[in-house]
Structure formats: C-alpha cells, structure tokens
Amino acid sequence: MARMEFKNVSFSYGEFPAVKDFSYSFERGKTYCIEGPNGCGKSSLFRIMTGLSFPDKGQFIFDGEEITEKKMKRREFATSFHQKQGFLFQNSEIQLFTSSVEDEILFGLVNMGLPEEECRERAEKYIHMLRLEHLRERAPFNLSGGEKKRVALASILAMEPDVFILDEPLNGLDEDTQHWITHHIDMIKSPDRLIILAAHDHHFTDKVADIKVRMNKDHRLVEE
C-alpha cells in the first residue's frame, strides 16, 4: 500500500493555479525528489502533504485514509497526522519560534505528550547528533542560516517521524552545510521511512534521491 497517494489533485490560490491534475503514489522506504522550476507548485504540493492546504479537486490519501479539511479540524486526528510527519520549511527562520534551541527541540516532543524523561533524552540525543551543544541556550533568531537549518532539522528529527518532507533543504546554505545536510539525509534513510524533498541542485538530488519526480511550469507532473 502506498504511504501517500495523490489522485488527480488540483489546487489553486484563487485564480492562480498551483497544482494541476497531479496523480502519484509515494512508497515507504524510498527517497523522492520533486524537481521543477520556481513557481511550478512544489511548495503547494508539500502544503497538501502536510495538511496545511487541501485539494480543490481530487484526493490526497495518507496511510489509506483521505485527508480532508473536515477531518483535520478534529484535534486528535490532526495531532496524530502531524506526529507521523516531519516538515522542514524552506525558510528555517520562520520555523523556529521559541526562546532557546533546547526549547525548540522540546516543543514537538512535549506536544506529542511524551513523558518528561523521554523528551529530555530525545532532545539530548539530537542536540548531540547535530552538534548543537554550544547553541543549546541561544535564541534561534540569533543564529546563522546554517545553524538555524540544523536546529530546524533537529527539531523534526527528534519527533522521529516516519515521513520526512524537506522543502529545499539546501536553500541559502554554504557548501559545508550542504554536505552536512546531504550526509544527514543519507543517515535518516531507512526501509520504514519515506523522504520527499524539493531541490534545484542536480548533484544533490542525484546523491540522495531514489526516484525523481518532475513538475513543469504548467504545474503538472511530467516524468518520473
């Protein structure tokens, strides 16, 4: 069974189309890269995947269940849906909102309702893994672009989701940080995990992606 399935999905912002008649199935254990020019609808597709937007036409199915606006209004359903996913936003600055790096990593864990001890253990694990020890007490908004990206990644890794959605993870990063992110994406791959990312850099997508999905300027899926 596909982990995520799009059936003839169309989505628009008012009169501006963003996704047109998109049909595709994403299987667990694979890493997909969605490629395409700016404005082709990649970010809109990610918004649908994360339940932030809903198709105007067609169906979006996650774990065999159609995700609708009505269902997402139910707090329990929305929380359980979001706990299965880790979404790395294109702009990390917006993704970070608490007063310290440690609190940022703990935010998702506490919302998951995990016991305090487990929250702290997981936070420690990912602070150590992403080498954030020296930044632990710092306010996220005072960090550099690369550091913010690492904190954002740590905050979603700590939730240990089995679906990762990464919207242009290399955006605005220097070469070292790009290598570092590439390495970590390789690290999080596992037979149970589905990773979907958007990127423009072909070297990067060649390295990490198992399957490439291309969208064109007309907001449609063109090839696999």
Place this chain on the structure above:
Amino acid sequence: MKNSPAGTKIMKTISLLLKNDTEMSKIEKGKWVILPALRLLFVLFLIILISLSKNAAFVIVVFAGLVVRLAMLKPETIKMVVMRLVPASLLTAIIMLPAVFLGNPRSLIVVTGKVICSVLTLSELNASVAWKDLTHALQDLHLPQIFILTIDMTVHFLVILGRVSNAIVEAVELRTCGKKNPNWKKAPTGGILGTTYLISERMSRESSEAMVVRGFSGEYKTLKKHKFNWMDLLYLFAFVLVLLIFIYLERAM
C-alpha cells in the same frame, strides 16, 4: 545616511536597539542558579517598596545594595547597565528640575533616586537572567501558557522584523545614491512600513503553520526546568530582610 528620511532613521535605531536588547549571549550567569520567578518577584517587590518609601533613607540603602551587586558583575555588563541608567536618571532630573525652583529640592533627589534604583534593579535583572528564563518565570507564576508563548513570539518577531526593516532601509539608502529627492522623504517610510507589515503577516501565518505541523493544537506546553532548592530558600530571606529594613527606616525617619 545623510539623505535618508527621518522616519527610516528612527526605524533603524529601534531595530538596532531590539537586536542588542535580545542578544542572549551577553547574559551573565551567576555561580548559583536561583529560581527566576523568585528573582522576578523580588524585583517587583523592591520596586513597590521603593515607590512606597516616603524618605530617602530606604532608597539610599537599596541604592548601596544595588551598587555592591553591580560591582560584582563583569565590566561590560556594568557598562551596559550604566548606559541604560544615565539617560533615565538625566531625564527624570530634568523633569523634576522645576521643583527646585518652586522651593522643593528634596523632591528632585527623592524622585530621581527612586528612578535610579528602579532602573538599576531592572537592568541588573535583565543583565543576569536570560529572556527565556524570564518567560519560564512567568510560567512558574502560573500565567496562562498561551500568554507566555505570545510574549516569546512577539520578541522573536520584533527582532526578525527589525532586521527586515533594516534591510529595506539600507536598500533605500543605496538606491538614493546620495541625492536629495523630496519624494523620498515621504514615500520610503510608508513603503517600508507597508512592506514590513506584509512580510510580518506572511511570517505569522508561516510560523503558526510550523507550530501546527509539530503537533501544536492551541495548548502551549513546556517542561519545567528549575526545582526549588536551598538557595531559593535563602533568597526568600532577602524578601523578609528588605521588608524589615523598609519598616524600620520608615518608622525611624
């Protein structure tokens, strides 16, 4: 800079002030950690007593204590505290100056002294307690979590929007190329404010989405970090001590 409109200069100054004010790395950590909520309560308690005192004796005693505490801080922290203290003291002294000519010079000394002590107390707290600890203090004082989150995010966005407006001001300055164009005096300030507003709207939407995808459902939950210890108990005695000094000096004078 010479040709930039006054409004943009003011915005630049505000955003730079915000940037400096929220720089967490400058926080001075003490050897012992005292419950931030207690420290916050103590500061409020002290300011109330300073305001209530009817004579200069209590204010002088508090001032002496604060100066001793200030002397224990690092030179750069002392500089930062003094830089905040001087303008506030001078402004109060200027406002109170007419009292001297109306035959009440004591008011000038007492009121200025009270302002100096209050600003010094707050500045010392600010210099020694990180912003996040202060918000945790509010949590310990049982303020609603959503209120604390709002404060946290407001500061966060003030800094980010300060940066945004700074960047726009710099872009405007670069494009004016040193020429004086009367249209620039009005247009950029409105333009900068409008653009900053639109950016802030987008940012707030994206931030709320970022919270939702990490399981936020309207209830802001955090883990408590500080447990009451014997140092906090000792600190409680400071409350009693200050209150006794206040009562004694108010009665004696």
